[in-house]
Amino acid sequence: MDRLRGLDASFLYFESNTMLMHVCGLLVLDQSTMPDGYEFSRLRDHLKERVGGNPAFRRKVHNPVLNLDHPVWVDDEQFDIEHHVRRVIVPAPGDREQVAAVCGDLASHPLDRNRPLWEMWVLEGLEDGSIGVMTKMHHATVDGVSGASLISELCSLEPGAPPIAAGAPKPAAPARPRDARIVVDGALRLATRPVKFARLLPPTLGVLPEWIQRSSRGKAMPAPFTAPRTSFNGTITGHRAVAFTRMDLADVKEVKNAFGCTVNDVVLTMCSGALRQYLADRDELPDSSLVAMVPVSVHGKTKAEGTNKVSGMFASLASDIADAVERLASIAEQNLVAKDHHKTLSASLLQDWAQFAAPNTFALAVRVYSKLRLAERHPVIHNLVISNVPGPPMPIYFMGGRVTGFFPFGPVFDGAGLNVTVLSNDGHLDVGLIACRELAPELWDLADNLPIALDELLSAARKKTAPAKFGPSPKQRQPASPA
Structure with missing residues (x-):
């Protein structure tokens, strides 16, 4: 059973009509590098092949009525690429402001929770002849690092080459368990929360005093x-x-x-x-x-x-x-x-x-x-x-089109x-x-x-001519990893 972890599920709970919890990205593609040229139906068919074998693109949220714990991921047995990959014509003249207006409108609508939580919108009509791809993925499914990596997995290092992650082993798609099993398992997990809470509380209580002490120094x-x-x-x-x-x-x-x-x-x-x-x-x-x-x-x-x-x-x-x-x-x-x-x-x-x-x-x-x-x-x-x-x-190619903006x-x-x-x-x-x-x-x-x-x-x-630099050298510094 692939149950959502608390932080992933929280992005579902926090979402409302105004606070939309998806992350988006605009890929700008040079269609001149596409081996067979650009055609929307061909691009969608290629995407169907690439996402079909990746459970991250096929899983959807399932939450039985009596479930007392977080929802579970299940495979969408009726997955249809046409529900996820669509196109839109950018109004003339197709400049950056028009592209941004279309992207802003697409970002203003929630994802359908009855299906896998992602969409791709192909933007045609850009003034320089490029193709845009606006991606939407729910934060319950990706964070910043994993979202960029997931899109990169659909890309290749050469226009006609297989995707970067081709051949990499993928976890099996989560089979849909019986609702009764989900409910019972959720009830058991709920029963253990007081113990987990008791273990977590003491170290957390020390955060505020230490923060105050550090602030005073x-x-x-x-x-x-x-x-x-x-x-x-x-x-x-x-x-x-x-x-x-x-x-x-x-x-x-x-x-x-x-x-x-x-x-x-x-x-x-x-x-x-x-x-x-x-x-x-x-x-x-x-x-x-x-x-x-x-x-x-x-x-x-x-x-x-x-x-x-x-x-x-x-x-x-x-x-x-x-x-x-x-x-x-x-x-x-x-x-x-x-x-x-x-x-x-x-x-x-x-x-x-x-x-x-x-x-x-x-x-x-x-x-x-x-x-x-x-x-x-x-x-x-x-x-x-x-x-x-x-x-x-390095340069990467999405469906054969070189990515000139991400x-x-x-x-x-x-x-x-x-x-x-x-x-x-x-x-x-x-x-x-x-x-x-x-x-x-x-x-x-x-x-x-x-x-x-x-x-x-x-x-x-x-x-700057003086050799002095402020702060330790980059080798001495250990910056936190970006998200």
Whole structure:
């Protein structure tokens, strides 16, 4: 029986009409590299062959009425690729704004829980002749790392070659157990929760005192509920706006090498600079620094099972510092503190506590929280999510089309209606921005600020002549793995 783990199931429980828990990605394909040219029906048939043997694309959620524990994954015996792969024509002129508008609309609709929780929409009509593929996968099935890996498994290293994961062993598709077995097993698992709770509580109680002690010594990451309020920190709707941009990874590494920091430090500083300008243009730049929640992958660091193996770290963006180099120095220093603090927390803490998630209670709480607009009544937990996801370092081909852009879009939440996700891809950084449309209607302004913020850092790096660098060398630093 393949029962969902607590954290995976929590993304189902948290989902509502406004808080949509799927992750998306926009693949931009050069159709000129497709051996047989582009034709939608041919692309869909090829996809059918590739996903048919992968249980991750065929499994769906099953939850009997009397089940007292989390739902189970079962194979969709009536799997039909036509329910999952569709196409849409981008309105003329097919420029980036039109593409983003279509992607925002697609991201605004929930996935059908009666089927496997993924969709792909092929976008035709792009002005440069490219083909777009908008992917949607529920967060219950993937996190940042596993989502990028799953898409990469459908890709190849040459236009006509088999997929990267061809020949790799796949687990058997989860057979559908009898509902009675699911119910009995769920009742037994529920009976063991008090014992598990008793074991988990003592180490968790020590987290807050240690946080307070570290904070008094200046050795703690920013605390939740200390972020300043901005226009994108409110109650969200179900409408989404997206934007995207692409930068050279070599430029980021040049800044990293010049100042002796990490790529993640440069990414956060770049985001901070773009947010500073975005908020200043709207006369709402806070006096205190913005705080980002940075997902951290714990793949390989925890024995907890399940798809989502992720923790979180609060990071100061030093957005109250005007000078870009000083801001980078502050972020690099504070990231060292935050990472050291994060290491003291159990890698499986979030997964362990999520096992106690109760579906009806969580679903009701989310709806009440949203309906009463409580996100606007208490201090801001964090301003936004910034995620840094490792992608393929070499060219890859999706159904024969070379991937010339791979832009990720994560979920947004009540109180934090903006998500910026960065993915490294073939010598570039592909950045996807997604927000509640009502809270950030001019998202392209923020996207266009990102290359400007990087250019500012790059210019400072090239003017730098002194050999001194702030912070330990990259070899001495042990950054947390990106999610």
